[in-house]
Amino acid sequence: MAHAAGQELRKRYTAADLGVLTRDEARRFVPRGDGDPQNNVVLAWELLYRLEPELYDRLASAERLHPEVVRWLPCDLDRIAEVGAGTGRLTMELVARAQHVVAVEPALPLRRILRRKLAAAEHGDRVQVVRGFFDQLPLPDDSADLVVACSAFTPAPGHGGDAGLAEMERVCRPGGCVAIIWPNHLDWLAARGYRYVSFPGPMSVEFASRREAAELAEIFYPKAADAVRRRGERSVPFEVLGLNPPRDLAFKVLCRPGGATPPNAPARAG
Numbered sequence: 001m002a003h004a005a006g007q008e009l010r011k012r013y014t015a016a017d018l019g020v021l022t023r024d025e026a027r028r029f030v031p032r033g034d035g036d037p038q039n040n041v042v043l044a045w046e047l048l049y050r051l052e053p054e055l056y057d058r059l060a061s062a063e064r065l066h067p068e069v070v071r072w073l074p075c076d077l078d079r080i081a082e083v084g085a086g087t088g089r090l091t092m093e094l095v096a097r098a099q100h101v102v103a104v105e106p107a108l109p110l111r112r113i114l115r116r117k118l119a120a121a122e123h124g125d126r127v128q129v130v131r132g133f134f135d136q137l138p139l140p141d142d143s144a145d146l147v148v149a150c151s152a153f154t155p156a157p158g159h160g161g162d163a164g165l166a167e168m169e170r171v172c173r174p175g176g177c178v179a180i181i182w183p184n185h186l187d188w189l190a191a192r193g194y195r196y197v198s199f200p201g202p203m204s205v206e207f208a209s210r211r212e213a214a215e216l217a218e219i220f221y222p223k224a225a226d227a228v229r230r231r232g233e234r235s236v237p238f239e240v241l242g243l244n245p246p247r248d249l250a251f252k253v254l255c256r257p258g259g260a261t262p263p264n265a266p267a268r269a270g
Protein backbone atom coordinates (compact mmCIF):
# COMPACT_ATOMS: atom_id res chain seq x y z
CA MET A 1 0.00 0.00 0.00
CA ALA A 2 2.79 2.40 0.89
CA HIS A 3 4.85 1.63 -2.26
CA ALA A 4 3.00 3.91 -4.62
CA ALA A 5 4.68 3.68 -8.02
CA GLY A 6 5.92 0.10 -8.23
CA GLN A 7 7.19 0.23 -11.81
CA GLU A 8 9.42 -2.85 -11.39
CA LEU A 9 6.70 -4.80 -9.61
CA ARG A 10 4.24 -4.01 -12.42
CA LYS A 11 6.68 -5.44 -14.97
CA ARG A 12 6.75 -8.84 -13.21
CA TYR A 13 3.19 -9.83 -14.15
CA THR A 14 0.82 -9.71 -17.10
CA ALA A 15 -2.93 -9.97 -17.60
CA ALA A 16 -2.41 -13.70 -18.23
CA ASP A 17 -1.51 -14.08 -14.55
CA LEU A 18 -4.95 -12.90 -13.43
CA GLY A 19 -6.15 -16.50 -13.75
CA VAL A 20 -4.60 -17.13 -10.33
CA LEU A 21 -7.37 -15.07 -8.70
CA THR A 22 -10.40 -16.90 -7.35
CA ARG A 23 -13.81 -15.72 -8.49
CA ASP A 24 -14.35 -13.83 -5.19
CA GLU A 25 -10.95 -12.17 -5.54
CA ALA A 26 -11.48 -11.20 -9.19
CA ARG A 27 -14.86 -9.66 -8.32
CA ARG A 28 -13.12 -7.33 -5.84
CA PHE A 29 -9.75 -6.70 -7.50
CA VAL A 30 -10.80 -6.67 -11.18
CA PRO A 31 -14.43 -5.51 -10.95
CA ARG A 32 -14.77 -4.68 -14.66
CA GLY A 33 -12.98 -7.86 -15.67
CA ASP A 34 -10.28 -6.19 -17.78
CA GLY A 35 -7.47 -5.33 -15.36
CA ASP A 36 -3.81 -5.21 -16.37
CA PRO A 37 -1.11 -5.47 -13.65
CA GLN A 38 1.31 -3.73 -16.03
CA ASN A 39 -0.52 -0.46 -15.43
CA ASN A 40 -2.24 -1.19 -12.11
CA VAL A 41 0.16 -1.49 -9.20
CA VAL A 42 -2.56 -2.51 -6.74
CA LEU A 43 -3.31 -5.51 -8.93
CA ALA A 44 0.42 -6.26 -9.22
CA TRP A 45 0.59 -6.47 -5.39
CA GLU A 46 -2.29 -8.94 -5.37
CA LEU A 47 -0.43 -11.10 -7.90
CA LEU A 48 2.76 -10.89 -5.84
CA TYR A 49 0.88 -12.30 -2.83
CA ARG A 50 -0.32 -15.26 -4.87
CA LEU A 51 2.55 -15.95 -7.28
CA GLU A 52 5.63 -15.02 -5.22
CA PRO A 53 4.44 -15.10 -1.59
CA GLU A 54 7.91 -15.86 -0.17
CA LEU A 55 9.33 -12.80 -1.93
CA TYR A 56 6.56 -10.70 -0.41
CA ASP A 57 7.26 -12.21 3.02
CA ARG A 58 10.95 -11.27 2.80
CA LEU A 59 9.92 -7.65 2.18
CA ALA A 60 7.27 -7.52 4.94
CA SER A 61 9.69 -9.13 7.42
CA ALA A 62 12.22 -6.36 6.72
CA GLU A 63 9.74 -3.47 6.98
CA ARG A 64 9.18 -3.77 10.72
CA LEU A 65 6.56 -1.82 12.63
CA HIS A 66 7.57 0.89 15.07
CA PRO A 67 7.56 -0.93 18.45
CA GLU A 68 5.37 1.80 19.97
CA VAL A 69 2.62 1.03 17.47
CA VAL A 70 2.30 -2.47 18.89
CA ARG A 71 2.71 -1.26 22.47
CA TRP A 72 -0.10 1.26 21.95
CA LEU A 73 -2.63 -1.46 21.15
CA PRO A 74 -4.77 -2.65 24.07
CA CYS A 75 -3.58 -5.87 25.73
CA ASP A 76 -4.96 -8.60 28.05
CA LEU A 77 -7.89 -8.96 25.69
CA ASP A 78 -10.15 -11.91 25.15
CA ARG A 79 -10.58 -11.63 21.36
CA ILE A 80 -8.82 -9.83 18.54
CA ALA A 81 -9.79 -9.92 14.87
CA GLU A 82 -7.16 -8.94 12.33
CA VAL A 83 -8.12 -8.34 8.69
CA GLY A 84 -5.64 -8.70 5.82
CA ALA A 85 -3.19 -10.50 8.11
CA GLY A 86 -0.79 -11.44 5.29
CA THR A 87 2.19 -13.43 6.53
CA GLY A 88 1.77 -12.15 10.09
CA ARG A 89 3.89 -9.03 10.55
CA LEU A 90 1.29 -7.86 13.10
CA THR A 91 -0.37 -11.22 13.88
CA MET A 92 2.77 -12.57 15.54
CA GLU A 93 2.62 -9.59 17.95
CA LEU A 94 -1.10 -10.00 18.64
CA VAL A 95 -0.60 -13.52 20.00
CA ALA A 96 0.64 -12.06 23.29
CA ARG A 97 -2.24 -9.59 23.60
CA ALA A 98 -5.32 -11.85 23.59
CA GLN A 99 -6.53 -15.35 24.37
CA HIS A 100 -8.05 -15.73 20.90
CA VAL A 101 -7.03 -14.11 17.63
CA VAL A 102 -8.79 -14.58 14.30
CA ALA A 103 -6.54 -13.67 11.38
CA VAL A 104 -8.59 -13.05 8.22
CA GLU A 105 -6.61 -13.26 4.98
CA PRO A 106 -7.90 -13.76 1.43
CA ALA A 107 -4.69 -14.98 -0.27
CA LEU A 108 -4.20 -18.73 0.23
CA PRO A 109 -0.38 -18.66 -0.21
CA LEU A 110 -0.10 -16.01 2.53
CA ARG A 111 -2.39 -17.99 4.85
CA ARG A 112 -0.06 -20.98 4.37
CA ILE A 113 3.04 -18.99 5.35
CA LEU A 114 1.23 -17.50 8.36
CA ARG A 115 0.11 -20.95 9.55
CA ARG A 116 3.69 -22.22 9.21
CA LYS A 117 5.00 -19.35 11.38
CA LEU A 118 2.27 -19.82 13.98
CA ALA A 119 2.99 -23.55 14.24
CA ALA A 120 6.51 -22.67 15.39
CA ALA A 121 5.49 -19.84 17.73
CA GLU A 122 4.70 -19.84 21.42
CA HIS A 123 0.91 -19.58 21.83
CA GLY A 124 0.53 -19.83 18.05
CA ASP A 125 -2.49 -22.06 18.71
CA ARG A 126 -4.37 -19.01 19.96
CA VAL A 127 -4.67 -17.85 16.34
CA GLN A 128 -7.25 -19.12 13.91
CA VAL A 129 -6.35 -18.26 10.30
CA VAL A 130 -9.40 -17.92 8.05
CA ARG A 131 -10.23 -16.81 4.52
CA GLY A 132 -12.26 -13.63 4.17
CA PHE A 133 -12.49 -10.07 2.90
CA PHE A 134 -12.99 -6.67 4.51
CA ASP A 135 -16.46 -6.28 3.07
CA GLN A 136 -17.65 -9.72 4.20
CA LEU A 137 -15.98 -10.74 7.44
CA PRO A 138 -16.72 -14.31 8.52
CA LEU A 139 -17.21 -13.20 12.13
CA PRO A 140 -20.25 -12.49 14.35
CA ASP A 141 -21.39 -9.04 15.49
CA ASP A 142 -19.66 -7.60 18.59
CA SER A 143 -17.27 -10.57 18.77
CA ALA A 144 -13.88 -8.85 19.21
CA ASP A 145 -12.37 -6.37 21.68
CA LEU A 146 -9.97 -5.12 19.02
CA VAL A 147 -10.44 -5.23 15.24
CA VAL A 148 -7.29 -4.25 13.43
CA ALA A 149 -5.75 -4.07 9.96
CA CYS A 150 -2.09 -3.34 9.18
CA SER A 151 -1.00 -2.01 5.79
CA ALA A 152 -4.08 -3.57 4.23
CA PHE A 153 -7.09 -1.21 4.45
CA THR A 154 -7.70 1.50 1.83
CA PRO A 155 -10.82 3.52 0.94
CA ALA A 156 -11.07 1.59 -2.37
CA PRO A 157 -14.06 -0.79 -2.28
CA GLY A 158 -11.93 -3.86 -3.19
CA HIS A 159 -9.58 -3.21 -0.30
CA GLY A 160 -11.95 -2.00 2.39
CA GLY A 161 -13.89 1.17 1.60
CA ASP A 162 -17.01 2.14 3.50
CA ALA A 163 -18.36 -1.41 3.41
CA GLY A 164 -15.10 -2.76 4.87
CA LEU A 165 -14.99 -0.18 7.66
CA ALA A 166 -18.64 -0.92 8.50
CA GLU A 167 -17.78 -4.62 8.72
CA MET A 168 -14.82 -3.99 11.05
CA GLU A 169 -17.08 -1.88 13.28
CA ARG A 170 -19.84 -4.52 13.18
CA VAL A 171 -17.43 -7.16 14.46
CA CYS A 172 -16.03 -4.90 17.20
CA ARG A 173 -17.93 -4.94 20.50
CA PRO A 174 -19.24 -1.67 22.00
CA GLY A 175 -16.37 -0.10 23.94
CA GLY A 176 -13.84 -1.97 21.77
CA CYS A 177 -11.33 -0.42 19.40
CA VAL A 178 -10.99 -0.50 15.61
CA ALA A 179 -7.45 0.33 14.50
CA ILE A 180 -5.95 0.90 11.05
CA ILE A 181 -2.17 0.62 11.25
CA TRP A 182 0.08 2.37 8.70
CA PRO A 183 -2.95 4.14 7.24
CA ASN A 184 -3.15 6.03 4.01
CA HIS A 185 -5.92 8.58 3.27
CA LEU A 186 -5.98 10.07 6.78
CA ASP A 187 -8.65 12.64 5.81
CA TRP A 188 -10.96 9.84 4.67
CA LEU A 189 -10.60 8.10 8.04
CA ALA A 190 -10.88 11.37 10.03
CA ALA A 191 -14.18 12.12 8.26
CA ARG A 192 -15.42 8.78 9.63
CA GLY A 193 -14.49 9.59 13.22
CA TYR A 194 -10.98 8.08 13.34
CA ARG A 195 -8.28 9.74 15.42
CA TYR A 196 -4.59 9.59 14.57
CA VAL A 197 -1.45 8.68 16.49
CA SER A 198 2.13 8.72 15.19
CA PHE A 199 5.36 7.78 16.97
CA PRO A 200 8.64 9.62 16.34
CA GLY A 201 12.21 8.41 15.96
CA PRO A 202 14.50 7.10 13.24
CA MET A 203 13.38 3.94 11.48
CA SER A 204 15.15 1.63 9.06
CA VAL A 205 14.19 -1.32 6.91
CA GLU A 206 16.08 -4.29 8.37
CA PHE A 207 16.94 -6.56 5.46
CA ALA A 208 18.37 -10.00 6.26
CA SER A 209 21.68 -9.19 4.52
CA ARG A 210 23.40 -6.58 2.33
CA ARG A 211 22.72 -8.81 -0.64
CA GLU A 212 19.03 -8.96 0.16
CA ALA A 213 18.92 -5.17 0.58
CA ALA A 214 20.28 -4.74 -2.95
CA GLU A 215 18.04 -7.44 -4.43
CA LEU A 216 14.78 -6.26 -2.84
CA ALA A 217 15.55 -2.59 -3.50
CA GLU A 218 15.78 -3.37 -7.26
CA ILE A 219 12.26 -4.75 -7.17
CA PHE A 220 10.45 -2.68 -4.56
CA TYR A 221 12.35 0.63 -4.37
CA PRO A 222 13.98 0.92 -7.81
CA LYS A 223 14.59 4.69 -7.51
CA ALA A 224 16.70 4.03 -4.40
CA ALA A 225 18.46 0.89 -5.69
CA ASP A 226 21.74 2.68 -6.56
CA ALA A 227 21.84 4.41 -3.17
CA VAL A 228 21.20 1.11 -1.37
CA ARG A 229 24.02 -0.61 -3.28
CA ARG A 230 26.42 2.27 -2.61
CA ARG A 231 25.63 2.20 1.13
CA GLY A 232 26.40 -1.52 1.22
CA GLU A 233 24.50 -1.98 4.48
CA ARG A 234 21.79 -4.40 5.57
CA SER A 235 19.86 -1.72 7.45
CA VAL A 236 18.50 1.09 5.26
CA PRO A 237 16.70 4.20 6.63
CA PHE A 238 13.16 4.56 5.29
CA GLU A 239 14.05 8.07 3.99
CA VAL A 240 16.68 6.55 1.68
CA LEU A 241 13.97 4.33 0.19
CA GLY A 242 11.50 7.20 -0.14
CA LEU A 243 8.93 5.37 1.94
CA ASN A 244 6.89 6.65 4.89
CA PRO A 245 7.70 4.37 7.84
CA PRO A 246 5.12 2.18 9.62
CA ARG A 247 5.01 4.45 12.66
CA ASP A 248 1.32 5.46 12.84
CA LEU A 249 -2.26 4.35 13.21
CA ALA A 250 -5.82 5.63 13.03
CA PHE A 251 -8.36 4.37 15.54
CA LYS A 252 -11.90 4.65 16.82
CA VAL A 253 -13.22 3.44 20.17
CA LEU A 254 -16.81 2.36 19.59
CA CYS A 255 -19.49 3.91 21.78
CA ARG A 256 -21.23 1.80 24.35
CA PRO A 257 -25.03 1.80 24.20
CA GLY A 258 -26.18 5.12 25.67
CA GLY A 259 -23.00 6.82 24.45
CA ALA A 260 -20.96 6.54 27.68
CA THR A 261 -17.21 7.11 27.27
CA PRO A 262 -15.49 3.73 27.24
CA PRO A 263 -13.32 3.28 30.34
CA ASN A 264 -10.71 1.35 28.40
CA ALA A 265 -10.01 3.89 25.64
CA PRO A 266 -6.26 3.69 24.91
CA ALA A 267 -4.60 6.24 27.18
CA ARG A 268 -2.20 7.84 24.69
CA ALA A 269 -4.76 8.71 22.06
CA GLY A 270 -3.39 11.76 20.21
Ligand SMILES: C[S@@+](CC[C@H](N)C(=O)[O-])C[C@H]1O[C@@H](n2cnc3c(N)ncnc32)[C@H](O)[C@@H]1O
Pocket residue numbers: 001028049060083084085086087088089090104105106107110132133134135149150151152153158159160
Ligand atom coordinates in the same frame (compact mmCIF):
# COMPACT_ATOMS: atom_id res chain seq x y z
C1 LIG B 1 0.59 -5.18 2.26
S1 LIG B 1 -0.19 -6.64 2.78
C2 LIG B 1 -0.11 -6.48 4.56
C3 LIG B 1 -0.19 -7.79 5.27
C4 LIG B 1 -0.02 -7.73 6.78
N1 LIG B 1 -1.13 -7.10 7.42
C5 LIG B 1 1.27 -7.05 7.15
O1 LIG B 1 1.24 -5.94 7.67
O2 LIG B 1 2.32 -7.62 6.88
C6 LIG B 1 -1.91 -6.35 2.41
C7 LIG B 1 -2.79 -7.52 2.80
O3 LIG B 1 -4.15 -7.19 2.62
C8 LIG B 1 -4.82 -8.32 2.08
N2 LIG B 1 -6.04 -7.88 1.39
C9 LIG B 1 -6.13 -7.31 0.16
N3 LIG B 1 -7.43 -7.09 -0.14
C10 LIG B 1 -8.15 -7.50 0.92
C11 LIG B 1 -9.55 -7.54 1.19
N4 LIG B 1 -10.45 -7.08 0.33
N5 LIG B 1 -9.95 -8.03 2.37
C12 LIG B 1 -9.03 -8.47 3.28
N6 LIG B 1 -7.70 -8.48 3.06
C13 LIG B 1 -7.27 -7.99 1.90
C14 LIG B 1 -3.79 -8.92 1.16
O4 LIG B 1 -4.10 -10.26 0.81
C15 LIG B 1 -2.53 -8.77 1.99
O5 LIG B 1 -2.35 -9.83 2.87
